[in-house]
Amino acid sequence: MAIDRLSRMPVLAVLLLALVACSDEEITCPFTGRGNEALSAGCFSASADGLLLVQGLTGKVSVPGGGNKPGESAQCTAFRETWEETGLRLQPGELLQVFHTGFHLYRCERNALSGVIKPHQRFEVRDAFYLAVDQFDRYDWRYEEQQALMKTLLEDDTRTVPH
Numbered sequence: 001m002a003i004d005r006l007s008r009m010p011v012l013a014v015l016l017l018a019l020v021a022c023s024d025e026e027i028t029c030p031f032t033g034r035g036n037e038a039l040s041a042g043c044f045s046a047s048a049d050g051l052l053l054v055q056g057l058t059g060k061v062s063v064p065g066g067g068n069k070p071g072e073s074a075q076c077t078a079f080r081e082t083w084e085e086t087g088l089r090l091q092p093g094e095l096l097q098v099f100h101t102g103f104h105l106y107r108c109e110r111n112a113l114s115g116v117i118k119p120h121q122r123f124e125v126r127d128a129f130y131l132a133v134d135q136f137d138r139y140d141w142r143y144e145e146q147q148a149l150m151k152t153l154l155e156d157d158t159r160t161v162p163h
Contacts, residue, residue, distance in 0.1 A: 027083055031092050035073020036104060041065055043082040043090050043108035044150070046157040049130035051150055054085045054119070055139075057126055062142040063150065064128065065103065074104040082108060086128040087118035096153060099146075107157075 042065015045052035053061040066081040068074065075092040082090050090108035097105040117128050131139070133154050141147045 029076035029079045031075040038074035038104040040067045041074040041078040041104040045108045050132035054125045055127040060142040061139045078106045
């Protein structure tokens with residue numbers, strides 16, 4: 001009897017995780033227009049505090065983003081993944097970079113309706129925060145080659161956009 005109960009525990013754990021993942025409110029992508037196609041996409045969001053990053057469960061940081069859903073534009077993938085990982089509703093705009101993996105990085109704007117940082121997918125990310133460029137070296141990056149590019153993009157952004 002006890003063995004039978006133990007054998008069902010992994011199934012119950014998976015069901016519980018699925019329920020938690022589905023319990024978040026559904027959101028509507030604000031992007032209108034002709035969307036790009038990509039298997040994965042994310043947001044580059046700069047503020048006076050630095051660059052918006054997510055810290056994965058391994059402790060490594062990256063820009064928020066992830067895989068698309070069937071029929072979803074790259075811009076809507078960037079929006080949804082950023083919302084899931086940070087709680088922020090950011091408007092995707094200019095395509096900044098397409099990486100060798102096919103990941104599309106969009107400049108995403110924050111406004112008064114964006115909300116506050118509060119990650120929804122805690123089984124994907126440990127934390128989300130803005131990080132100043134002079135603090136980049138204090139963290140391990142999920143994609144090491146992106147650290148220098150993000151630094152350049154952030155420095156260019158602070159030169160051209162008032163904060």
